[in-house]
Amino acid sequence: MKKIMIMHPCIVTWHGLYQLFRRKLPDAEIVPAHSIYDLVFNDDLSDVDLIVSELYGLNENITMGVKLLSFVQSVRQDKPLLIMTDVPGQQVLDYPGYLPGASYIALSEDIRQLVNQVDRVLAGNIVISPSLRREQEIRLFNVDARPFSxxxxxxxxxxxxxxxxxxxxxxxxxxxxxxxxxxxxxxxxxxxxxxxxxxxxxxx
Known part of the structure; x- marks a missing residue:
């Protein structure tokens, strides 16, 4: 992967993610974003090989964040999207219908587990952290909804x-x-x- 965009509203968490991906992919260009709007309006969006994002940004709640990320994915023709989140699992898994094919990793995971899951995503797998899974069937949230223009x-x-x-x-x-x-x-x-x-x- 040559270009990665990392979006997280917390600058401390963003720097932690930056260090993780810098170690994993030392030759990749890493582009910062602190708002999901930064992703939406980035001119080079289609050239980004991997987007790593929280479900919300500085200016977006989760509902809006998921809508915007859905739009981002439609522009990128379903290139990999990795959601690294501190949102509780039950809430996170209310939204997979908007972001089919996305991976979800809980930031609360043990660091070794987290790194292992990131490695699996970078190897081309779709990953959902065990801590985010629910025992009952995942209820899709408004699967047929269209993203915002x-x-x-x-x-x-x-x-x-x-x-x-x-x-x-x-x-x-x-x-x-x-x-x-x-x-x-x-x-x-x-x-x-x-x-x-x-x-x-x-x-x-």
Missing amino acids: RSEIKVYSLLQEGFSISQIAKKISRSVKTVSAHKRNMMGKLGIESEVELYACFNQ
Whole structure:
């Protein structure tokens, strides 16, 4: 692998992941990211051989993070995605339908186990940490949902920052009607029916 992008909102954890992958792949270019939006809007996204990411970023809750990662994977034509997460297992495995083929490693794993699992991913295997598995069948979360479009991502981000529909329309040079349609589409994709639920997503 020639190019790896590592995304984690915690700078300390990011440096730990950087050191791990630097030791494993000393010749690889390692690109930093602290927000999943950094991944989405990276011009070289299709050239990245492996993305290592948490399920949330500096500006994204888990629900939004998974949606954005789904979009990232659609652009990358399903190149390897490794989720290295501190999110509890039951919550993590609510989302595999969005990210088929991704590997999931718990950051809480014993270091030897964690390194062994990373080695298996680098060898081309799909890995799910034993500590993330549940005994009962994994319940897929809204498997048929489609990822957000780039325009929807932009609108979501501006809504999250507190801009009104009319302000967003001016900012992105679109009509109020178009921005409202993007908002309705996003709510449908998130499986929510009210603006209250949408704004609650921003604060999860």
